[in-house]
Amino acid sequence: MSGDGTVGKAMDVLDQVASFGRPVRFGTLLEASPFPKATLYRFLQTLTNQRLLAYDADAQTYSVGVRLVRLAHAAWSQTSLAPIARPHLDALSHKIGLTVHLAQLDHGQVLYVDKRNAAHPVEMFSDAGKIGPAYCTGVGKAMLAHMPQAEQKRIFDQQSYHAFTPQTLTDADQLAAELRNIVARGHAYDREEHEPGIICIAVPVLSSRGRVLGGLSITGATRDTDYNKLDALVPDLRAAAAAIAADAEAWRFPMHLAESSGHVSAEQSGQTPENHKIGA
Amino acid sequence: MSGDGTVGKAMDVLDQVASFGRPVRFGTLLEASPFPKATLYRFLQTLTNQRLLAYDADAQTYSVGVRLVRLAHAAWSQTSLAPIARPHLDALSHKIGLTVHLAQLDHGQVLYVDKRNAAHPVEMFSDAGKIGPAYCTGVGKAMLAHMPQAEQKRIFDQQSYHAFTPQTLTDADQLAAELRNIVARGHAYDREEHEPGIICIAVPVLSSRGRVLGGLSITGATRDTDYNKLDALVPDLRAAAAAIAADAEAWRFPMHLAESSGHVSAEQSGQTPENHKIGA
DNA sequence: ATTTTAGTTCCATTATTTGAAACTAGGTTT
């Protein structure tokens, strides 16, 4: 259990519902829940009241509520690199004609926040929000490699080291060695470690003080691409990552200056603490 | 305050941070918060631990956390109409060459869950997740009009009736009259009620039993479009809405059958209640 | 050096959460 009092427990329940990936009934949740019936029941009620869950009375099922989509919009546009990186992703994917991913690290996992797909140009939300393992993806390894030792260690312990393919690195020692190479080289490969037939080259997006802001990758299929071709794209990839980092840092200072101008406030997006009137 | 014990209060705080739309400091939040210093402080800590908020130690600011992006992905793909509607939106926007919106109602507000933009084909998350007022948008009115009286009443009281333009309907009576016309006609107009120069035509997406699942609209600028041109598109719009509704209902039954097959579980998305190993 | 401002911690009080058990409503078997 992730601790943190009542809120933490409620979030566990929310995660549990989300993890099913489909509407789910009370009983099914109860089986898999560490909470007793009454407690789980009250949590589900609370979460439903809060519209973090949606309850379908006909089917008697719970699923994740759309209020989260709203909050996520705020997260995506405030906290993620995606809005800043967008023009750079557009330019990069246009120039090289391959699939490009932008990711950040969340709780030891790779969270994809944007994507440009060579084939299908639009993929929407279905890609922003997807998660993947850190220890066997290009972006994951690139980010990990450039992280302070302490954090790296912590994240090592969170990995499952599941062998997706014969190439997957399956323990912390192998991974540590690989990360040293990545730092030396400045970029990471995914050598079919996550999916057979899929390779990728990735670089970290680093702040001027060397903090990892995110990761950027170019992905290809082995039938179309090889490591030499990917290597040839490294300068473009690096340039894009640097441009994203520069823009990200430029953004921060105007924000600080704006800080003193009082609260934009609730009014604007209809979320007063006392919120019953909305829309203005 | 939205009540609901500790979890509700924590969500209020989360909403408050989200409503600022930019990283915000403790003091700024405190000014606008109904909670005493220590209480607000602890909430921020808890939310940060849960990664619902992100704390920037350098700038000492809080912003909405990326974990929400992950949860929202689940919500978008489970609960929203968007994944089901996608092919229909593609087809519709391709056929008519105008901007198309798909929305659902959340807490009396219009929540846009997907969009096809005539000019710019990609807009990503920046559109999925956006919210708008229900009382002065085409989709909002179309959905409201086809809702049971009781719910309609409740939502009426949640509207702010802010006059965005001279055309905006500014009280519940005007709105009620308008809704009766919409039901009679089967579709709603936005006659520059939200933004000057922007008009739209919208229909509800209704389940076979008449329940409002969402709303679908076609938007245009007055300089390019007029009501006659929009009227000509009503059959296409209706057909698309009907197709979406049909697919949405078809989806539900396979899900019920799948219900008995036990839990897909936690493992899959790394969200065990006891989650420390992730990635598989 | 002193004061102010901003953020953090303490801890006795207060309020909420907890969960075993009792209950209710549908559905199924005898």
Place this chain on the structure above:
DNA sequence: AAACCTAGTTTCAAATAATGGAACTAAAAT
């Protein structure tokens, strides 16, 4: 039709967590 499940909901005293005034600390301004 009665008895018996099964799944979901409610109750209430005990256990636990949240509360917030006040004291504290760090850093910035005077």
